[in-house]
Amino acid sequence: MAEPRSRRRWLALVVFAVVVYVLVRAADTPQAATPQPSTGAPRSATPGNSAGPSASVGPSPRATTSSYDPAAYASQVRTRAQQAGVSAQLVMAILYNEAYKPHDPAFERVWQRYKPDAAFGIANMHRATFDEVKKGRDFADRSWDELPDDRDLAIEAEAWYLHDLAAQLPTARPTSLSEDDLLALGYNTGAGNMLAFARGTTPGSQAQSYLDRLHANWAKAGKAVAG
Known part of the structure; x- marks a missing residue:
C-alpha cells in the first residue's frame, strides 16, 4: 500500500535505488554472443511465473521495464x-x-x-498485509516475494484485502464518505484509521491527498473496467 507521508522522502531516495538498480542490471547482463545460424524449429516461448489456483484467470501481460498502464490488467481486475x-x-x-x-520487478x-x-x-x-490476507484463500501457498x-x-x-476491510465497516456510519472512499482509505492507511473515518474523524492531509487522487482516477478506472 502506498505511504503518502513518506512520498517526498521516497522521491529523494529513489535516485539512490535507480543507481543501484542500473549497476545490478548491468552486472547481470551477459556479454553479446556471436550470432549463430538457426538450426531446427524455434523454441517455444518461456511460460510466465503464474502457477496454482491464483493463475486460473488466464494469461496476463508480463511485468517488464516498459511503462506500466493499469488498464492493461482490466480483465484480471474484473x-x-x-x-x-x-x-x-x-x-x-x-x-x-x-x-x-x-513497477519493474528488479527495481x-x-x-x-x-x-x-x-x-x-x-x-x-x-x-x-499479504500474509494475513492470503490465509484460507486459494493463494495461501503463495509468497509475498512473488508479487x-x-x-x-x-x-x-x-x-x-478490500473484501476484508469491507467486512469490518459498521452499518451505521456518521460520515459523508462513501463506502468506496472508506475502503480506499483503509487500503492506504489501515483498518484502524478506516474505522475512525467511518465514525466521523476527518481525514488528515495525507489521507485526503490519497482520496483526491482516487476521485481523479475514478472515471478513468470505470472506463478501463467497462469492457
Whole structure:
C-alpha cells in the first residue's frame, strides 16, 4: 500500500535505488554472443511465473521495464473483483493511485534491499498485509516475494484485502464518505484509521491527498473496467 507521508522522502531516495538498480542490471547482463545460424524449429516461448489456483484467470501481460498502464490488467481486475465481491472500479482506481512508482520487478527488489519495509507489486502491498490476507484463500501457498513478478496475484490480494476491510465497516456510519472512499482509505492507511473515518474523524492531509487522487482516477478506472 502506498505511504503518502513518506512520498517526498521516497522521491529523494529513489535516485539512490535507480543507481543501484542500473549497476545490478548491468552486472547481470551477459556479454553479446556471436550470432549463430538457426538450426531446427524455434523454441517455444518461456511460460510466465503464474502457477496454482491464483493463475486460473488466464494469461496476463508480463511485468517488464516498459511503462506500466493499469488498464492493461482490466480483465484480471474484473475477475478478481467479482471473486472477492468488491467493486472492479475501486480495485482499478487503487491501482492507478499506486502507479506512482516504477513497477519493474528488479527495481522493486533492489529498492527492498535498501528499504526492507517497502511494499511489493503493482498494488503496493506490505508483507504483513499479504500474509494475513492470503490465509484460507486459494493463494495461501503463495509468497509475498512473488508479487513483483505476478501482477495477477497482486490484484487478487488487493481485491481480497478490500473484501476484508469491507467486512469490518459498521452499518451505521456518521460520515459523508462513501463506502468506496472508506475502503480506499483503509487500503492506504489501515483498518484502524478506516474505522475512525467511518465514525466521523476527518481525514488528515495525507489521507485526503490519497482520496483526491482516487476521485481523479475514478472515471478513468470505470472506463478501463467497462469492457
